[in-house]
Amino acid sequence: MDIDDEATVRRSSIAPCVTCGLCGGILRDATTVSECLHSFCRKCIYEKLEDEDNKHCPTCSADLACDPKLREFENERAQMAAACERTRILEERLQREFEISQSTARILERIDAYIGRGQALEAENARLREALENERADKAAAFQRTRVLEGRLQTESERIQIESEIGQKVEAALSKLLQDYQDLVLQISVSSKELAMLRNSFDMLEKENTAY
Numbered sequence: 001m002d003i004d005d006e007a008t009v010r011r012s013s014i015a016p017c018v019t020c021g022l023c024g025g026i027l028r029d030a031t032t033v034s035e036c037l038h039s040f041c042r043k044c045i046y047e048k049l050e051d052e053d054n055k056h057c058p059t060c061s062a063d064l065a066c067d068p069k070l071r072e073f074e075n076e077r078a079q080m081a082a083a084c085e086r087t088r089i090l091e092e093r094l095q096r097e098f099e100i101s102q103s104t105a106r107i108l109e110r111i112d113a114y115i116g117r118g119q120a121l122e123a124e125n126a127r128l129r130e131a132l133e134n135e136r137a138d139k140a141a142a143f144q145r146t147r148v149l150e151g152r153l154q155t156e157s158e159r160i161q162i163e164s165e166i167g168q169k170v171e172a173a174l175s176k177l178l179q180d181y182q183d184l185v186l187q188i189s190v191s192s193k194e195l196a197m198l199r200n201s202f203d204m205l206e207k208e209n210t211a212y
Contacts, residue, residue, distance in 0.1 A: 021059040036062040
């Protein structure tokens with residue numbers, strides 16, 4: 001049973017006790033018929049019985065004496081009013097508790113979403129770190145190959161100076177090495193650009209992760 005159903009049940013159980021059977025409104029100066037204990041507004045029941053020769057209860061049609069015994073229950077009316085007030089306070093408290101529980105559920109859902117997004121960002125960061133490390137390793141290998149080629153180029157240059165008689169052959173070999181060197185430098189340049197792009201993406205993800 002949810003809060004609305006509970007509130008409806010409480011109101012329906014209280015209504016017959018505080019409602020006049022003649023005018024349908026809240027009892028005013030509640031007066032009870034002794035024979036059947038049904039209650040009415042004092043003004044309503046007196047006017048009703050005053051106009052009848054054969055007096056009977058408006059609610060259950062119980063026969064009443066020529067001079068019905070009517071009792072005004074001020075204490076009972078006060079208790080009914082207090083019960084209504086307690087019911088109203090309880091309904092308000094239940095409504096507040098329901099709203100708080102709904103708000104808490106929404107907050108927990110948002111927290112779960114943030115946690116899931118954080119985990120996804122961590123996985124993406126790990127992937128980017130791995131790619132960055134691979135790029136660094138490739139760049140280090142390229143630099144090593146560059147140094148090897150530079151050494152070979154130096155050796156060939158020295159051989160050109162010493163072995164002038166094979167100048168044409170050495171010139172061809174030197175030209176090839178120069179071409180290899182230029183290709184490697186171009187490869188390093190491309191790798192450097194890719195590394196810069198990876199670093200930029202990594203920094204952006206780090207900032208986004210920190211913001212969450």
